[in-house]
Amino acid sequence: RVGNMAGVALAAGIVEHQYFLTEKKLAFDASLTTLRDPDNNFYLKPDTGAFAIGGWEDGSRGFHRGLLPSSFGRELFPANMERLELFAIPAASRLPVLNEIGIQTVINGPIPVSADGEPIMGLAPELDNFYVACGFTAGIAASGGAGLAMANMILHGECRHGSLALDVRRFSRVHAQPRYLEDRAIEAYCAYYKIHWPGEESHAGRGLRRSPLHHALDCAGAVFGSRAGWERPNWFAVDGMAPEDVPSFEGKPNWFKAVGTEVKAIRERVALIDQTSFSKFEIRGEGAEAALQKIAANDLAGPPGKAVYTQLCNAKGGIEADVTLIHHGAEHFYLITGSAFGVHDAGWVEKHLPSSVTIRDVTNAFATFNIVGPKARVVLQSVTDDDLSNSAFPFLGVRAIDIGHARVMAVRIGYVGELGYELYIPQEFAAHVYETLWQAGAAHGIANAGYRAIESCRLEKGYVYWSGDISPDYTPIEAGLSFCVAFDKGEFMGRTALAASKAAGPARRLCTFTIDGFAPLHGGEAIVRDSRVVGSTSSAGYGHHLGKTIAFGYVPAEVAGETEFTIEAFGQVYAAKRGGRCLYDAKMERLKS
Secondary structure (H helix, E strand, C coil): HHHHHHHCCCCCEEEEEEEEEECCCCCCCCCCCEEEEEHEEEEEEEEECEEEEECCCCCCCCCHHCCCCCCCCCCCCCCCHHHHHHHHHHHHHHHHHHHHHCCCEEEEEEEEECCCCCCCECCCCCCCCEEECCCCCHHHHHHHHHHHHHHHHHHHCCCCCCCCEEEEEHCCHHHHCCCHHHHHHHHHHHHCCCCCCCCCCCCCCCCEECCCCHHHHHCCCCEEEECCCCEEEEEEEECCCCCCCCCCCCCCCCEEEEEEHHHHHHHHEEEEECCCEEEEEEECCCCCHHHHHHEEECCCCCCCCEEEEEEEECCCCCEEEEEEEEECCCCCCEEECCCHHHHHHHHHHHCCCCCCEEECCCHHHHHEEECCCCHHHHHHHHCCCCCCCCCCCCCCCEEEEEEEEEEEECCCCCCCCCEEEEEEEEEEHHHHHHHHHHHHHHHHEEEEECCCHHHHHHHHCCCEEEEECCCCCCCCCCCCHHHCCHHHHHHCCCCHHHHHHHHHHCCEEEEEEEEEEECCCCCCCCEEEEEEEEEEEHHHHHHCCCCCEEEEEEHHHHHCCCCCCEEEECCCEEEEEECCCCCCCCCCCCCCC
């Protein structure tokens, strides 16, 4: 409610939370610790001669769509004994003493829960000097760390402890819509003690934002995930498979074979990937190029008609955003970034633009497809009269072309390491363009592919992922992205820090590790050298084309040149080799062909 008063949208809801106090008939040592039993869905805290026992039960309810009435004080709700039994009975089974004493008090009160269950912290994107720390389900337990983090944000402009998972900018106004927020907050509350699987997707608040292709892809067997409220295809069920996720920690998930089939199409033939959920922003006005040059590490100079991959760094050289900037016209650019990073990245850019330059969210105006694979040019050329030859339309080129009866913006770029074109299409033409390409590609074995195939391919290619492999905690020099830093273009944010890092050599480096065959790596695993943990994986997965498990991770510079490591996962130790950063088409011949 306070956020609304200031014009700040906060995805922090309210859910009913119950716990009970036993009768004061217990005698126990004062040092008795608290207890959590996620399997039985309860927690216990010692009280004076009693226990306080609560849980995160299914069936809880939201309250006033997350907006407390102004008249609401320190009030409680009526107890719901049916819900209480969901954790009270398992608690009595675990602690037989509870069968010998009664319940003295049941407390049912409001608890804040965000749209993903994690706290919301940081500088609000809508305002300067308006900081947020809310959505805590465990305020007392988190108070010390949260206070330190907020103090650092306010005093130094950064957390210093890696707070992206808690950043207020991970949410948009979509997440703060009252009914959507209530559904998501209740789901997050009920899942608090449940097992969270690799690749797990939320089930609440689904179907909100849909690509023009959603129905067609659904009929083709798409299994959708959700980012920023968008439905986007993760993979496609084939050969009679059920279109649903069955994840696994230690084995292969049910989508493993299907994703391998999609990767094969990308690497050997041609595939279509719906990337409509990409966050897209239009930047224009007098001084746009000069302003962007001051915050982009790469060089944007040159005539319109090219795309530039670049990092946007802070004063210390940390990577605040990892984006593509499309030079569309005089003082006219488009910024393309990940589905979930739009609020974060646009907010960072906007704070550094002069008043003469505007930034406008055009995500909803354009559908985006990626036609990719060695046959991509052949298929695309068959439905356009524009010259797509390598000389006429080189890598990183940007052109307006006709596809069938529709005019689109084509950018020769991609995230899988193959010849490909990202197509930015006015929404009303999207179905026509997709159908035109699908019909033209039939003779070449065209296939749909999803985001899990993208993940496999980008690991093989050595492409990094912002918020995992790179973030404000890491610099382009450490991440092996020095080729994106144009030191000779003049001053830009972070240049001094990056130049010093390059001259001295980084203290840590992002490396690529491979394990023969399949290993259950998901990111966050320990990287070990000579029986010493030297780092942890920043992202990991299976490279279906190479037949290897691939992981990225930072290690100290003094061991970054070594080749033999081990990686630990689920009690197993896997021999891992540190290889070159790019494991597939290292010379970029396929990408630039």
